[in-house]
Amino acid sequence: MTQNQTLVDVVLPCLDEAGALPWVLARLPQGYRAIVVDNGSTDGSADIARSLGATVVHEQRRGFGAAAHAGLLAATAPIVAFCDADASMNPxxxxxxxxxxADGTRDLVLGRRRPTVAGSWPVHARIANxxxxxxxxxxxxxxxxxxxxxxxxxxxxLLSLNLQDRRSGYPLEMFLRASEAGWRIHEVDVPYAPRVGRSKVTGTVRGTLTAIGDMSRLLREVRR
Structure with a gap:
């Protein structure tokens, strides 16, 4: 792989992550291109990402799924990865x-979060997960x-799954549709550290409950 050849586009949904983006973007492996999807930041996140060489996409509709899917649509590399932009996970x-x-043995690989220190993963979020x-x-x-x-x-x-959720249920819909399609799904351990700043979802009980509601709706639809 040449230095300028992109093997993987990394979608980084972003809402006010100015404090974390420099650390995150500095750690992308060679051949990985960052697509930072700004979801209405007011802290200059988009400008910081652009100055550090990331491709920046603006998604006005709020929601994790809206941002993640906008990144997927902007991707051109053969493999697309998703990662949080808050420095809780190391690129x-x-x-x-x-x-x-890449080696063709799996169709979808998920990173199983393994907390590195106490407090990395709030108790209420871990129970829900x-x-x-x-x-x-x-x-x-x-x-x-x-x-x-x-x-x-x-x-x-991923595009063939025709994902529709634009809120917190997006990761679940991806998993469910991939399972229905007979994909080879695999899970690997990844370190999980305290994020920079406050989480919009798992860091609050309200955010966690909203995510549970979105995912419960999807699960009900699957079982019909």
Missing amino acids: EDLPRVVDPV TSLSWRLRRITGVTIHDLGPMRAASREK
């Missing part, structure tokens, strides 16, 4: 989820313990 770990896709993962194992038969934000798959295959 240097992206090959853990990308390599099994454990419950969701248990339900997903029962419904799909796929061994999964975490519906985490770091993941990778083929761009063409």
Whole structure:
């Protein structure tokens, strides 16, 4: 792979992450291109990302799914990875989820968050995630313990899923549709550290409840 050849586009949904972006973007592996999707930041995140060489996409409709999907549509590399822009996950770990896709042994790889210190993952969010993962194992038969934000798959295959959720249910819809399509889904451990700044979802009970509501709706639709 030449220095300028892009193997992986990394979608980084972003809402006011000016404090974390320099650390995150400095750690992208060679051949990985950052697509920072600004979702209405007021702290200059987009300008910082652009100054550091990232491709910046603006998505006015608020919601994690809206930002993530805008990044997917902007991607051109054969593999697309997703990662939070808050420095809770180190982009240097992206090959853990990308390599099994690149070598053709897996279709979708999810990063199972492994907290590095106490407090990395709030208790209420961890409980909600454990419950969701248990339900997903029962419904799909796929061994999964975490519906985490770091993941990778083929761009063409992701587009073929025709994902519709534009809120917190986007990662779940991706997993469910991939399972229905018979994808080879795999989970690998990735370190998970305290984020920079306050989370818009798992850092608040209200955000967690909103995410649970979005995901519960999707699960009901699957079981109809």
